[in-house]
Amino acid sequence: MERKELIEKIDRAVEELSDELVDFAIRLFSIPTQNPPGNNYPEFAKEFASEMEKIGMEVEFCEVPEDRLAELVPHCAKLVPDVEPFIKPRINIIGYMGDKNARPNIHFTGHYDVVPEGTGWSTDPYGCEIRDGNIYARGSGDQKAGLVSEVMAAYALKKAGxxxxxxxxxxxxxxxxxxxxAGVGYMVEQGYLTKESTxxxxxxxxxxxxxVCIGHRGTLWMDVNVKGIQCHGSQPGEGLSPIIWIQKLLNYIDQDIRPLITEPTPLPVMPPTSRWTTFTPTMIESGQKVNSVAETGKISFDIRLIPEHSIEWAKNLMISCCEKVKADMPGSDYSIEYYEEDNPTLVPRDQKLVDVFMDGVRDITGNEPMITVSxxxxxxxxxxxxxKLENCILYGPGRLTLAHKSDEYQNIEEMKASAKIMALGACDMLGIVE
Ligand SMILES: [Zn+2]
Structure with a gap:
């Protein structure tokens, strides 16, 4: 089949599915799947599975067993420490268009949990009001729209024969x-998204x-817990202030670390203001009374790393600053707790998957595509x-700048364009049976 004919067929099929696409989107967007705590996952799983079954896909569920929930859903285990067990089910849903074991395969995956709606909405966050071609809902763009597009892409291929x-x-x-x-992490562990299976x-x-996105920055979240010596606020020389300790730490960070992170990455991280490694202090706690120097204090950091830097590198720099403060204030001590540590990810720009989706964007939208890093x-x-699967990119219809905001919305035409690009991408990667 000529490429032009293939594009026309896909285009027509998605256009004919417009009403069903909007209907499917509203069904998914209206289920409040807030995380935390992980609301209504079974309802969502049922709805998503039934649509895939309707179009002839074979469906299976990859659910986290109860005895591993506390380990894989630690943020919810902490929410209700006295109620055991009280972690809601974690379910992943997988559908196959074609023989489950056939190769090659292309796996489109997106998340269905959403951040809590927050405040400041001008409409019901799960009401799915449509205004000017946009559907308003928490999680519409981030990223249930991607799920709508991927399933509609499979549907369109089927409809177009x-x-x-x-x-x-x-x-x-x-x-x-x-x-x-408990989501993609568990699916990878269970062998669904590995070099061997995919x-x-x-x-x-x-x-x-x-x-078309080829990577993301790294993340390191940490608390530095400081131990000083408590004393009366009128005799500070008798104690050691954790607040002064934290002040000195921030000074050492400015002196020793800031000069090392002035260079932006040449990679196309979007938005461009995120092209640097950042060490951002985000929370400080210490003290209970105005006339007492507290014994303990805590400062939290959100560290983001461009692909040129690693978690180990950042940890070592922070430890060296902490050691300097400790030496300056004999009798004080500190401990560090890391609770999110993910190195940056970057896959090769030069691979067929990237080129195919770049071509798809060009052919379907007429726009010149851009390569990005998240x-x-x-x-x-x-x-x-x-x-260990390097053939892995990110591509989806939601707009990054609307994610997690109030009045989040998803444009319907962009969701349709993405469905077309995904369908075309599947054809280009796997080839079609003539
Ligand atoms: Zn997301």
Whole structure:
């Protein structure tokens, strides 16, 4: 089949599915799957599975067993420490268009949990009001729209009578917003998204319908717990102030670390203001009374790393600053708690999967596509770092700048364009049976 004819067929099929696409989107967007705590996952799993079954896909569930919930959903285990067990189910849903074991395959996966709606909405966050071609809902762009596009892409291929020379897989995962251990992390562990089981992976995150993303920055979250000596506020010389300790630490960070992070990465991290490594203090706690120097204090850091820097590198720099403060204030001590540590991820720009989606964007939208690297972190880390699958990119319809904001919305036409690009991408990667 000529490429022009293939594009026309896909285009027509998605256009004919417009009403069903909007209906499917509203069904998914209206289920409040807030995480934490992980609300309504079984309802969502049922809805998502039934749509895939309707279009002839074989569906299976990859659910985290009860005895591993505390380990894989630690943020919820902490929420209700006295109620045991009280972690809601974590379910991932996988659908196959074609023979489950056939190769090559292409696996589209996106997360279905959403961040809590917060305040400041002008409409019901799960009401799915449509205004000017946009559907308003928490989690619409980030990133249930990607799930709509991936399933509609499979549906469109079926409707157009295009048979892939391989298998298209669509999945929806839990818990990305809290780190993804029970979602894509668990799917990788169970062998669903590894080099052995998968040829190509497209994560349908909200990174704009005309951009192709090849990596993300690293993340290190840490608390520095400081131990000083308590004393009366009128006789500070008798004690050791944890607040002064923290002040000195911040000074050493300015002196020793800041000069090392002035160079931006040449990689296209979007937005451009995120092209640096950052050491950001985000929380400080100490003291209970105005006339007492407290014994303890705590400062938290959100460290983001460009692909040129590693978690080990950042940890060593922080430890060396802490050691300097400790030496300056004999009798004080500190301990560090790390609770999120993910190295940056970057896959090769020169691979067919990237070129194919760049071509798809060009052919379907007429826009010149852009390669990006995500400022945050996402599930790509599991697939690439643990699953060892380098053929893994991110492409999806949601707009990054609307994620987690009030009045989040998803443009319907961009969701349709993405469905077309995904369908075309599957054809280009796997080939079609003529
Ligand atoms: Zn997301």
């Amino acid at each position: 295009i048979k892939l020379n391989g298998t298209m897989i669509c999945s929806a995962s839990a818990d990305e917003e809290s780190g993804g251990q 040829d190509y992976c497209v994560i349908t995150e909200c990174l704009d319908y005309d951009k 400022p945050g972190m996402d599930d790509q880390k599991y697939v690439v770092q643990r699953g």
